[in-house]
Amino acid sequence: MTKIRVHEYARKVNKSSKEVIEELNKLNINVTNHMSMLEGDAVSKLDTVFNSNTNAGNAKTTQKVATNVAPKPKNTSKEQQMTKQKKPTNNSNNENKQSTQGSNKKVSQNNKNMDQNKKGGFNQRKKPGIHGGKRRHPKTHQPTIPATPKELPEKITFYESLTVAELAKKLHREPSEIIKKLFMLGVMATINQELDKDAIELICADYGVEVEEEVRVDITDLDVYFEQSAEVSEDELEERPPVVTIMGHVDHGKTTLLDSIRHTKVTAGEAGGITQHIGAYQVVVNDKKITFLDTPGHAAFTTMRARGASITDIAIIVVAADDGVMPQTVEAINHAKAAEVPIIVAVNKMDKPSANPDRVMQELTEHGLVPEDWGGDTIFVPISALKGEGIDTLLEMILLVSEVAELKASPKRSAIGTVIEAQLDKGRGSVATLLVQDGTLRIGDPIVVGHAYGRVRAMVNDIGRRVKEAGPATPVEITGINEVPQAGDRFVVFEDEKTARSVGESRAMTAIQASRSEKQRVTLDNLFEQMSQGDVKELNLIVKADVQGTVEAMAASLMKIDVEGVNVKIIHTGAGAITESDISLAAASNAIVIGFNVRPDANAKRAAEEEGVDIRLHRIIYKVIEEIEAAMKGMLDPEYEEKIIGQAEVRQTIKVSKVGTIAGSYVTEGKITRDSGVRVIRDGIVVFEGELDSLKRFKDDAKEVAKGYECGMTIKNFNDIKEGDIIEAFIMEEIKR
Numbered sequence: 001m002t003k004i005r006v007h008e009y010a011r012k013v014n015k016s017s018k019e020v021i022e023e024l025n026k027l028n029i030n031v032t033n034h035m036s037m038l039e040g041d042a043v044s045k046l047d048t049v050f051n052s053n054t055n056a057g058n059a060k061t062t063q064k065v066a067t068n069v070a071p072k073p074k075n076t077s078k079e080q081q082m083t084k085q086k087k088p089t090n091n092s093n094n095e096n097k098q099s100t101q102g103s104n105k106k107v108s109q110n111n112k113n114m115d116q117n118k119k120g121g122f123n124q125r126k127k128p129g130i131h132g133g134k135r136r137h138p139k140t141h142q143p144t145i146p147a148t149p150k151e152l153p154e155k156i157t158f159y160e161s162l163t164v165a166e167l168a169k170k171l172h173r174e175p176s177e178i179i180k181k182l183f184m185l186g187v188m189a190t191i192n193q194e195l196d197k198d199a200i201e202l203i204c205a206d207y208g209v210e211v212e213e214e215v216r217v218d219i220t221d222l223d224v225y226f227e228q229s230a231e232v233s234e235d236e237l238e239e240r241p242p243v244v245t246i247m248g249h250v251d252h253g254k255t256t257l258l259d260s261i262r263h264t265k266v267t268a269g270e271a272g273g274i275t276q277h278i279g280a281y282q283v284v285v286n287d288k289k290i291t292f293l294d295t296p297g298h299a300a301f302t303t304m305r306a307r308g309a310s311i312t313d314i315a316i317i318v319v320a321a322d323d324g325v326m327p328q329t330v331e332a333i334n335h336a337k338a339a340e341v342p343i344i345v346a347v348n349k350m351d352k353p354s355a356n357p358d359r360v361m362q363e364l365t366e367h368g369l370v371p372e373d374w375g376g377d378t379i380f381v382p383i384s385a386l387k388g389e390g391i392d393t394l395l396e397m398i399l400l401v402s403e404v405a406e407l408k409a410s411p412k413r414s415a416i417g418t419v420i421e422a423q424l425d426k427g428r429g430s431v432a433t434l435l436v437q438d439g440t441l442r443i444g445d446p447i448v449v450g451h452a453y454g455r456v457r458a459m460v461n462d463i464g465r466r467v468k469e470a471g472p473a474t475p476v477e478i479t480g481i482n483e484v485p486q487a488g489d490r491f492v493v494f495e496d497e498k499t500a501r502s503v504g505e506s507r508a509m510t511a512i513q514a515s516r517s518e519k520q521r522v523t524l525d526n527l528f529e530q531m532s533q534g535d536v537k538e539l540n541l542i543v544k545a546d547v548q549g550t551v552e553a554m555a556a557s558l559m560k561i562d563v564e565g566v567n568v569k570i571i572h573t574g575a576g577a578i579t580e581s582d583i584s585l586a587a588a589s590n591a592i593v594i595g596f597n598v599r600p601d602a603n604a605k606r607a608a609e610e611e612g613v614d615i616r617l618h619r620i621i622y623k624v625i626e627e628i629e630a631a632m633k634g635m636l637d638p639e640y641e642e643k644i645i646g647q648a649e650v651r652q653t654i655k656v657s658k659v660g661t662i663a664g665s666y667v668t669e670g671k672i673t674r675d676s677g678v679r680v681i682r683d684g685i686v687v688f689e690g691e692l693d694s695l696k697r698f699k700d701d702a703k704e705v706a707k708g709y710e711c712g713m714t715i716k717n718f719n720d721i722k723e724g725d726i727i728e729a730f731i732m733e734e735i736k737r
């Protein structure tokens, strides 16, 4: 049976890909994309739904064409005779005949001649047959091929495959001609048959037509556009502002710092100083811009990253000098490190008498952030966000780090970027704050934002001004899209609204069908497989335990695991329950979470399920190590699940010395097998669980006894069987990982 792509099938039955996908899903055939390949079985089912016969039709056509093209020896000679009879009447025909006998290559040459001949006014019937010139149309035959076939194209292109009909169209030939030619080349084909690259190349070579396979990208995959931006030539690139996120522990002054920067820099010179919150703002320092994301904290940062968006160039970790390094400070550092974002430390609340910056530096050193003064490479800036002190230095340091990072973008290209936040506005509809990451966004641009699409209707900048365009690293609020996207969604500008619309619709469709849990996150179960495929070379772990001492002991033991081909990397550790933040970090970094004597809280559990993050809970350290090591070596013990296979009622008990108590029983459900586990149930309570010692039918050992039969059983290490007891039999079935 033929394979066919969804969109090709849709075209055949005159439906949209969307309708076909919907029908497939109704048929429980999981297809999400219009490029998905359908097997023959799915095609048959669809044919029934659409009352079409694309598939059955193929089968019929195959036969028909096969009988048509397969030259029976008898017929051939007849035809040859006919050709012979015609021969003396036409010289040119004669010439053609001679030239067309022989190899297929000649056929192509002749067809070319024929084309030229046609221009010279020769009749179609004089055309050499596709059977190497051996066949002629009888005089009476009404030719179906147009009298003057079009010229062959110089070159054709195709994507993956073409049907005979499609190839014929591209070559300006009748399908029957292609079918015959294929037959001559030893390929039996029907008009709807899909031809692979080799067959297409063979036919085209035969016609002397150049052929090229198109490389197409899935335009619905917005990531592709982000990858393309990396390919822009050097001379198109210009310096762009850095995008900065502020993170740190609760109450250490993140919001105060963001406000302080905004008020000292943004409002200066702005009439009225109206600032509106659009999720990000820009400041100008020494004629250079810096973009700040207005949602402080690592939760937002990592949620975005989990959605595949990395928009932050520099992370400011705020640490209150009077409080020192706290759990969320460490989390923030680890989140930034996992994202490989450079860190600047802002030691805040320096105005407080209890401020102790040395302590902060000392504590951060333990987390790998060593101040430059102490020989490290981390920039520490003492500030007072409340009093506005040290802010200028901090901003200068941001520019310095940004310069080193050589942040560049190409303002000339069409815009791509990420949603910072979005909501539904009663008057304006869907409103989204976008961060343009590359290119320039303009009013009227056809745009796809996540699964939404539209045209940029209006753009407002961070100070509430209407703007016509926004360049790289600029946040703008836009209206004009049909739905509310999510923070972290990507956006891409397309050339025309039609493409934007079809990409948007197709993405929305895919999103509905793609379950998030299907994401190929690394789990201990699939670790080895992913390692073998080369997808995973580093096993990222997040370790949570009840007390800090255990966390350290666990981390140290895990680091010692040595398995060739993969490194263990602990990206975050902490004492206390597994939180949602741990899960989002795990999701963003493709990590496994290990909990030792701790449990995930409700939010973390839900998030882990949604994101497909693997949480492994343990109570014994060496078990953790063993499990991870085994997973890395692909030797994880199989997991078993209990399955109850039958039940028997004890109707009589017989005590036999040396043997013990024999339970004369009657199998009431399923079956009892010799190797099954058994449970003795008395008045609804399990009084014993163990194994069978023997299972007999009359005096003979039995492998299994089915429902409706009597049997005798003895149970290992259990003699207290009573009449009326129920014996439940179970087996442990291996769960496929």
Ligand SMILES: Nc1nc2c(ncn2[C@@H]2O[C@H](COP(=O)(O)OP(=O)(O)OP(=O)(O)O)[C@@H](O)[C@H]2O)c(=O)[nH]1
Pocket (backbone or CB within 6 Å): 248, 249, 250, 251, 252, 253, 254, 255, 256, 257, 296, 348, 349, 350, 351, 352, 383, 384, 385, 386, 387
């Ligand atoms: N003395 C002093 N107080 C400060 C400074 N910066 C912030 N604060 C105070 O610290 C408290 C917390 O500041 P926020 O900016 O809300 O801290 P945050 O980190 O944003 O807190 P969350 O949003 O709860 O995570 C507020 O009462 C601020 O006024 C500072 O430089 N000096």
